[in-house]
Amino acid sequence: MPRQRSLRQLEELLLHNDYRFTPQRRAIIEVFFDDGSGHLSAEDIYHQVRDKLPDVGLATVYRTLDILENLNVLHKLNFGDGRFRYEINQEGLHHHHHLVCLQCGQVSEVKTDLLNDLEEKIAREHGFNIVDHSLKFYGHCAACNKK
């Protein structure tokens, strides 16, 4: 099982779903491959895409992000800072959590997932069928602690 889909695979995914594989969409996907930091806002992506394709419109970015989210290529994140952020869905990276630094705003990831027990308990006690979860820790990151 591949850890991350290739550009080629994503092209096929789009075409199989009756979407066209345009230069704009290609460039937007490439931004996610190029940028390792993850957690990109629409504006971040817009600026990076415009380095390659200077005429791209912000609306195109939003429309593409929407498609990619629906195809489960991207995950839409909300850290409460007034804008949505997107990260690429990678197999094996399911259910990681986020550390949001309240000082510098940096978001890092925790791989651990100890929520399975809790999920079972909730499903049992509340009759709630869990599809997804979101766990965020807010605090002060190592770098800010040193200041």
Add this chain to the structure above:
Amino acid sequence: MPRQRSLRQLEELLLHNDYRFTPQRRAIIEVFFDDGSGHLSAEDIYHQVRDKLPDVGLATVYRTLDILENLNVLHKLNFGDGRFRYEINQEGLHHHHHLVCLQCGQVSEVKTDLLNDLEEKIAREHGFNIVDHSLKFYGHCAACNKK
């Protein structure tokens, strides 16, 4: 230790912090006492306050919510539906989690907190000083499952 502060105590809290205890602020706080459901949006509060004080402005609601959040009277929540929601902070209700139904939008609460171990581990491994956390489960609630 009281489970919930009284109106009187909140009045003193405001005055001690050089804020005035106006009828508007009183009415806004009362909304939280009257409404048991919790998770109120600014608009929800605005409408309920206007039943008592018809001339209140939405801006006043936002400004008051902001003050009460800073005084740790309220907790600002984000369920990703495009608006912030507020719940009153009660002692003993620290760190409860939310179940967000993807069908009907209803938000209910889970009292369990099994995150202490995980928090310690994260603080140790990442040097991240945790101040708060947010855990949300998305899925289908018992009522929607029956439909």
Add this chain to the structure above:
DNA sequence: GTCTGTGCAAAGGGTTTGCATTGTC
């Protein structure tokens, strides 16, 4: 050639801010 995708600009929705007026301390 058809019809999806694009860019632009305008609209939308929640939240914030400026300012003259009101009213609390």
Add this chain to the structure above:
DNA sequence: GACAATGCAAACCCTTTGCACAGAC
């Protein structure tokens, strides 16, 4: 009576939408 708080409306920010044009199949 000073100055914080209010109400109104405009401004803001991110996101969505309408529309005519461009371009992929």
